[in-house]
Amino acid sequence: MSPPPRKPRPRRRGFGRRKVCRFCADSTIKIDYKDPGSLRMFVTERGKIIPRRISGNCAKHQRSVALAVKRARNIALLPFTATGV
Numbered sequence: 001m002s003p004p005p006r007k008p009r010p011r012r013r014g015f016g017r018r019k020v021c022r023f024c025a026d027s028t029i030k031i032d033y034k035d036p037g038s039l040r041m042f043v044t045e046r047g048k049i050i051p052r053r054i055s056g057n058c059a060k061h062q063r064s065v066a067l068a069v070k071r072a073r074n075i076a077l078l079p080f081t082a083t084g085v
């Protein structure tokens with residue numbers, strides 16, 4: 001007896017639905033270093049900036065986010081590293 005043939009799984013090829021940068025998609029969202037609440041969406045729990053391929057931001061906006069996060073860190077709105085974990 002031979003094992004049953006595997007059914008090929010439908011695999012998603014290419015970028016059917018490309019994730020678009022949320023800042024490009026919605027110009028009402030502002031990247032504000034004084035707003036840690038929205039910046040937190042772009043840093044991990046440990047305080048690291050989420051890379052572009054995960055956040056889906058375009059290069060331009062990712063730079064703005066990174067800059068905003070760094071500024072926010074400097075004025076102690078965001079942690080450099082996680083504390084108390």
Ligand SMILES: [Zn+2]
Pocket residue numbers: 021022023024025057058059060061062
């Ligand atoms: Zn963008």
